[in-house]
Amino acid sequence: MARYTGPTTKIARKFGEAIYGADKSFEKRNFPPGQHGNNKRRGKKSEYAVQLQEKQKAKYTYGILERQFRGLFKKASASRGITGEVLLQLAESRLDNVVFRLGIAPTRNGARQLVSHRHITVNGEIVNVPSYSLRAGDVIAVREKSKSLEAIENSLANNSNVYEWLTWNGETLQGTFVTAPERLQIPENIKEQLIVELYSK
Missing domain, CATH: 3.10.290.10 (RNA-binding S4 domain)
Known part of the structure; x- marks a missing residue:
């Protein structure tokens, strides 16, 4: 069974959120990893980069790899309702x-x-x-x-x-x-519309 087994604090630092729950290491170093991690002058991210990061955040949060996540999106797209919300409902289910x-x-x-x-x-x-x-x-x-x-x-x-x-x-x-939970009942800080826009390109 394929799953992500790498360092979790590094991933949390990448997104600037403790997506894996309480983490003392993240609290101490809540800036991006790498030698330029604490540099505030990083360039503005492109629209694609923002959308991609949101998708990656959702995947890591729920522990789903790309192939499974794409399958969930296809299922959500074919379902009634708002695609982004249905996608999160499927992940929560x-x-x-x-x-x-x-x-x-x-x-x-x-x-x-x-x-x-x-x-x-x-x-x-x-x-x-x-x-x-x-x-x-x-x-x-x-x-x-x-x-x-x-x-x-x-x-x-x-x-x-x-x-x-x-x-x-x-x-x-x-x-x-x-x-299945309504969007307001799902506590995860994920902008699902950005994921829909990414897959719709």
């Missing part, structure tokens, strides 16, 4: 993202690992495909044998996020994907 949102894992990378290692079930069946697309009403749960995993217990104990489009039962360790 991925199983690894929902496991992260529910607090079962502290990061999307951690969520992807839990799914791949068969710790997560969907509607009672084990699903080990992180990109699995959830539908309204799907029930996501921690597999019975995995409920005592320390990593999962610690993540849930430290999670305080609540999302209107997800429900969670702390006793049974299962949640429901109620519906």
